Amino acid sequence: AAGVIQSPRHLIKEKRETATLKCYPIPRHDTVYWYQQGPGQDPQFLISFYEKMQSDKGSIPDRFSAQQFSDYHSELNMSSLELGDSALYFCASSQLRMETGELFFGEGSRLTVL
């Protein structure tokens, strides 16, 4: 079965650079979520999109922005990178009609800021 696809899997950037992460949800899933997991920490919700509109916002820095495109894939843009942005970034998708609210996670994009 198709899963959530994230790219790139690994990314190394310098401080103050910009990074873009991509997420391709499971086909027919209409909602995308972004989570940030720092070393040894639990996943923290950043932002979500439903039908290409922002549906919820968590602890996402102002330096970060995201959007969902017409094909439902989403991109997380991170600018002026800081050392503390080094983390594993998970994308998850779900379908609004799914009563269980289960999220399906991608394998994550590991960002290292030097």
Place this chain on the structure above:
Amino acid sequence: AQSVSQHNHHVILSEAASLELGCNYSYGGTVNLFWYVQYPGQHLQLLLKYFSGDPLVKGIKGFEAEFIKSKFSFNLRKPSVQWSDTAEYFCAVGRSSYKLIFGSGTRLLVRP
């Protein structure tokens, strides 16, 4: 405020020992409950979920969890752990298509 508490941050067991990981939540209204597992260097994978019906749910790899509404708890259990169960376990709560709120996680180390 919505929150999830996992009381055990680190658990060390020998193979064949029984496991119980605690999870308590604070969340208004009807909730769905999940346990996710994260093996070293990997992504989150769903172990089991509860959204209605029998409060005792069975998941993959011999795991089960019991929803006790009066105690706001959803503890994870396994009768006999294996070395391959070494991982981090996250309890999470949410509602349909809303963001999941995760607990802080429990790192399980199973000694062979």
